[in-house]
Amino acid sequence: MTTDAGRAAVPAVPGVVTAEQIVETARSIAAVQEPDGGVPWPEGHVDAWNHVECLMAMTVAGLTAEARRGYDWLVRHQRDDGSWPMKTVRGEAVEKNGESNHAAYIAVGVWHELLVTRDEDFARAMWPVVRKALDFVVDLQTARGEIVWERSASGSPAEYALLTCCSSIYQGLRCGVLLGEHLGEPQPDWELAADRLGHVLAAHPEAFADKSRFSMDWYYPILGGAVRGDQARERLDEEWDTFVVPGLGIRCVSDQPWVTGAETCELALALDAMGETERALALYRDMQHLRHDNGSYWTGWQFVNERPFPNEQSAYTAAAVILAADALSGATPAAGLFREAGRYSIPVTDPDTCGCSPAASRT
Structure with a gap:
């Protein structure tokens, strides 16, 4: 179908969502976009990571003008060190520390935008923003290779990754x-x-704070591309029954009866990246019970109380739905973004003989 940008190839997943429904979902993101271009969480703050994910989704559905307004927001709010405030409300920083993963995701967004739109001028205009952001990120890498999660407003790096x-x-x-x-x-x-970070992700779990009750810690090394092959399959099989709730989606945390749409779609993306298309489709189909009448998606579902939890529709959940639809349908030139993330993954070296420093001291 034709979109606002006059471009065809909007994703559709047969028997699950139509192209018209995907555009409707993208419009639910645009509906909450603020006048200055920021795409907030339901509680009102903007963070750069979720903001970029929403821009990617709008681009996939053809809402290019809205996405570009969002990239303008990133340009205006980037700080001299390359980071963005952890939380911004109505244009004002309310939590001023800078997160490394927030800064890094701008590169994913700009590369994705270039793949979909082929707009070389946009990519060149955004290049200084990306360069400053990734230099900020690399400066937070430790001697072993992990990257600590934030730098405080006073300039101090966090103590863990x-x-x-x-x-x-x-x-x-x-x-x-x-x-x-x-x-x-x-x-x-x-x-x-x-390369250094990929090795640590694949071989040194001790390098990271223990957040194993969160499903994201389970599948994100695969989604991001550092872990592939047999190691990825073993990783998924080990915790599949812990996190996956048949017919509903996946839990956000292992110890709560709560499935969340964004995490379910991200796991579908990870499975697709591994070539596990049928399992990816099944999960994507399962989470559609979260779809709202206006095309948005509930953030999650508490399946003991049988009600949405929290009582909100979130733009980032809608964005994950759209990106997963693109990957599963191959609609846009960026459909393989997450599959391609693993192209350069490095075979795991024995952590007992690799020579990595056990300390997380910074270089």
Whole structure:
């Protein structure tokens, strides 16, 4: 079908969602976009990671003008060190620390936008923003290779790294490398940082704070591309019954009767990236009970109380639905974004002999 941008190839997943429904879902994101271009959480704050994900989804559905307003927001709010405030409300920073994974995701968004729209001028205009952001990220890498999760407003790096965040950062660094090569400005330091980070993600779980009750820590090393092959299959099989609730989706946390749409769609993306298309489709189909009449999606479902939890529809959930539809349907030139994330994954080296420093001291 034709979209606002005059472009065909809107995703549709036969028997699950139509192209018209995908556009409706994208419009539910645009409906909450603020006048300055920010796409907030339901509680009202904007963070750069979820904001970028929403822009990617709107681009997939052809809402290019709305997406570009969102990229303008990122340009205006990026700080001199390359980061964004952790939380921004109505244009004002309310939590001023800068998260490394928030900064890294701009590279995924700009690379995705280039793949879909082929707009070279946009990519070149955004390149200084990406370069500053990824330099901020790489500066937070430790001697062993993990990247700590934030830098405080006073300039102090955090004392630990997070597995989910680093998995997303890995994809961001790989997209940044591809973008730099495309623009004739290769960044070997980012490539080296990605190699080191990928090794730690695959071989050194001790490098990260324990957040294993969260499903994201389970599948994100696969989604981000650092883990593939037999290791990925073993990882998924190990916790499948812990997190997957047949017919409903996946739990956000292992110890609560609560399935969430965004996490379910992200696991579907991870499965698709591994070539597990049937399991991906089944999960994607299962989570459609969260669809609202206006095309938005409830954030989650508490299946003991049998009611939405929290009582909200979130733009980031709608965005994950759209990106998963694109991957499953192959509709846009960016449909393989998450599959391609694992192209450069490195075979796991024995952690007992790899020589990595056990300390997380920074370089």
